Amino acid sequence: MSDGLTNLADAFRRDGAVVLRGVVSSSEIDILRAGIDSVVKAPSHRGKVASAADDPGSFLEDFCRWRDVPEFREFVMSTRLAPIAAELMNSVTVTLYHDHVLVKEPWTRQRTPWHQDQPYYDVEGRQNVSFWIPVDPVAVESTLELVAGTHRGPWLMPRSFLDNQAKWFPEGSLCEMGDIDDDLRRDPSAVRRWALEPGDAVAFHMLTVHGAPGVAGPQRRRVFSLRVLGDDMVHAPREWTTSPDFSSVIDSRDDRRVAGEPLTGEWFPRMWPLGD
Numbered sequence: 001m002s003d004g005l006t007n008l009a010d011a012f013r014r015d016g017a018v019v020l021r022g023v024v025s026s027s028e029i030d031i032l033r034a035g036i037d038s039v040v041k042a043p044s045h046r047g048k049v050a051s052a053a054d055d056p057g058s059f060l061e062d063f064c065r066w067r068d069v070p071e072f073r074e075f076v077m078s079t080r081l082a083p084i085a086a087e088l089m090n091s092v093t094v095t096l097y098h099d100h101v102l103v104k105e106p107w108t109r110q111r112t113p114w115h116q117d118q119p120y121y122d123v124e125g126r127q128n129v130s131f132w133i134p135v136d137p138v139a140v141e142s143t144l145e146l147v148a149g150t151h152r153g154p155w156l157m158p159r160s161f162l163d164n165q166a167k168w169f170p171e172g173s174l175c176e177m178g179d180i181d182d183d184l185r186r187d188p189s190a191v192r193r194w195a196l197e198p199g200d201a202v203a204f205h206m207l208t209v210h211g212a213p214g215v216a217g218p219q220r221r222r223v224f225s226l227r228v229l230g231d232d233m234v235h236a237p238r239e240w241t242t243s244p245d246f247s248s249v250i251d252s253r254d255d256r257r258v259a260g261e262p263l264t265g266e267w268f269p270r271m272w273p274l275g276d
Contacts, residue, residue: 014149016152017204019196032072035071035075036224050110055110063101063243075224076271086230089129091127094272095264103220114209127230131201132203135223136219136220138195139217143194143196143212146191146192147190147208148192157171
């Protein structure tokens with residue numbers, strides 16, 4: 001492992017978030033742009049508009065599209081982010097969990113609220129990483145914001161973005177988010193945010209508290225996010241519908257989601273080591 005990647009892995013384990021400069025090639029960015037634009041034209045039944053009807057812009061999300069969008073499949077099966085993920089997670093293996101498309105159109109004022117990702121999911125463990133990959137330049141005023149150190153826990157109550165409802169864990173069963181904005185006013189050094197160019201990516205732990213502003217200008221903000229799992233991540237069945245809802249995508253007898261065991265099968269392919 002190079003000294004640069006060693007330093008990034010140390011920072012990832014300390015802060016739960018790092019920026020990776022120039023890790024996605026220009027041809028891969030073109031591929032992702034084409035895939036994102038096809039999703040915008042034809043969202044799946046899992047797609048949703050996560051902004052209010054009176055928002056002058058629009059915030060579109062869609063999930064689990066890598067199998068039906070050829071450009072995403074091509075990227076997922078060849079990206080050099082997989083061995084980077086292995087180093088960041090200190091994991092021998094890297095398994096695909098899911099992809100996530102996030103598009104904020106110009107003048108979108110909807111903020112992505114502060115949240116952790118992992119409480120929305122059906123997996124448990126510590127070795128994981130999410131890659132946030134913009135295909136447009138992202139000014140620091142519109143970029144992903146992450147709170148360093150929050151990946152160490154605790155798990156915080158996941159709530160729906162528009163109406164703040166606890167649709168996952170029962171009310172009172174997890175700690176509440178608290179006033180992150182007030183915390184950051186008192187300690188602004190805790191926030192991690194970077195202006196980004198196409199080719200850059202942010203890597204963060206699924207428990208790192210993060211959010212994002214709207215887009216205060218004429219620039220689109222198209223992002224492809226890739227979530228991957230390491231050696232210790234296992235299936236954790238939930239009594240509720242998770243986000244994303246994997247019950248609506250699993251269509252193969254080879255896909256195994258057994259409590260306490262790693263995810264395997266066509267929907268959860270091994271990305272690293274190659275050939276496994």
